[in-house]
Amino acid sequence: MNANANANANANANANANADTNAGASPPPLTVTDVTVRFSGLTALDAVSFTVDPGSVHAVIGPNGAGKSTCFNVLSGVYRATGGSVRFGAAELTGLAPHAVAALGIARTFQNLALPPHTTVADSLLLGRHRLMRTGFLAAGLRLPVAAREDRRHRERVREIAEFVGLEGDLAAPAGSLPYGKQKLVELARALCMEPRLLLLDEPVAGMTADERQRTAAVIAGVRDGLGISIVLVEHDMGVVMRLADAVTVLDFGKRIGGGTPAQVQNDPAVVRAYLGEEEPAA
Numbered sequence: 001m002n003a004n005a006n007a008n009a010n011a012n013a014n015a016n017a018n019a020d021t022n023a024g025a026s027p028p029p030l031t032v033t034d035v036t037v038r039f040s041g042l043t044a045l046d047a048v049s050f051t052v053d054p055g056s057v058h059a060v061i062g063p064n065g066a067g068k069s070t071c072f073n074v075l076s077g078v079y080r081a082t083g084g085s086v087r088f089g090a091a092e093l094t095g096l097a098p099h100a101v102a103a104l105g106i107a108r109t110f111q112n113l114a115l116p117p118h119t120t121v122a123d124s125l126l127l128g129r130h131r132l133m134r135t136g137f138l139a140a141g142l143r144l145p146v147a148a149r150e151d152r153r154h155r156e157r158v159r160e161i162a163e164f165v166g167l168e169g170d171l172a173a174p175a176g177s178l179p180y181g182k183q184k185l186v187e188l189a190r191a192l193c194m195e196p197r198l199l200l201l202d203e204p205v206a207g208m209t210a211d212e213r214q215r216t217a218a219v220i221a222g223v224r225d226g227l228g229i230s231i232v233l234v235e236h237d238m239g240v241v242m243r244l245a246d247a248v249t250v251l252d253f254g255k256r257i258g259g260g261t262p263a264q265v266q267n268d269p270a271v272v273r274a275y276l277g278e279e280e281p282a283a
């Protein structure tokens with residue numbers, strides 16, 4: 001079975017096993033309206049608007065310095081927009097701290113690895129479920145049956161998610177001992193362990209080998225197709241963007257200069273112009 005088929009098969013097998021909180025609930029649209037971010041005189045984002053349709057992969061692309069990371073940081077609550085609004089369904093995200101954004105079912109991964117290297121993959125993924133744990137510290141410390149039951153349930157779910165991304169054979173390994181591509185998949189799995197409805201992926205294939213890129217792209221497609229989770233993807237790899245994205249927003253110098261399907265933006269003269277001197281947006 002190739003990576004694509006494997007991810008999709010796993011997606012189908014596990015879609016039904018999705019038993020926690022937000023899981024299974026169709027995500028609402030994410031609506032970004034006129035978002036502006038200024039850093040002492042520099043306008044990093046200038047009245048940017050776009051909508052992420054439920055269950056779609058929406059890529060945000062643009063040349064270096066275009067404002068992609070700034071946009072990502074606004075969506076995840078790390079930066080506060082100077083103006084405009086970001087709504088996830090009825091919830092206004094603007095001004096919320098990252099933990100409050102996460103509590104709405106929005107999970108993120110990081111551009112650089114953020115895993116404790118000596119912690120096993122299983123425990124790293126369990127950390128991702130912290131938000132969903134109900135048993136208190138005391139009950140867990142006293143080893144009460146309710147805590148043991150909850151721990152078992154979370155470990156089962158961790159195993160399912162590990163299988164979904166193809167890490168089932170690595171659960172006992174320290175995360176830091178795995179090849180880079182797998183460590184990035186652990187990050188993705190940890191975000192999935194939050195049972196998000198929207199996943200923010202910051203350059204998920206950066207630094208990967210061609211094989212790792214293909215495998216990760218298949219897993220991301222599986223997340224959308226099998227779990228119905230909406231995905232915002234900031235990515236430089238145009239091949240991956242064009243293959244994966246349902247919709248693309250193109251930024252340049254903080255402004256939205258184009259948007260639409262991958263085919264539409266590839267053929268948009270303004271987009272091609274913005275990329276001249278860098279990489280062509282063609283796959």
Ligand SMILES: Nc1ncnc2c1ncn2[C@@H]1O[C@H](COP(=O)(O)OP(=O)(O)OP(=O)(O)O)[C@@H](O)[C@H]1O
Nearest residue numbers: 039042043044062063064065066067068069070071
């Ligand atoms: N915290 C900050 N303080 C001041 N200026 C910033 C800050 N973060 C970003 N900028 C500036 O905002 C602009 C947009 O940067 P941003 O990192 O969002 O672009 P990008 O599209 O992600 O670029 P890259 O592809 O190189 O990562 C740049 O001019 C950058 O120097």
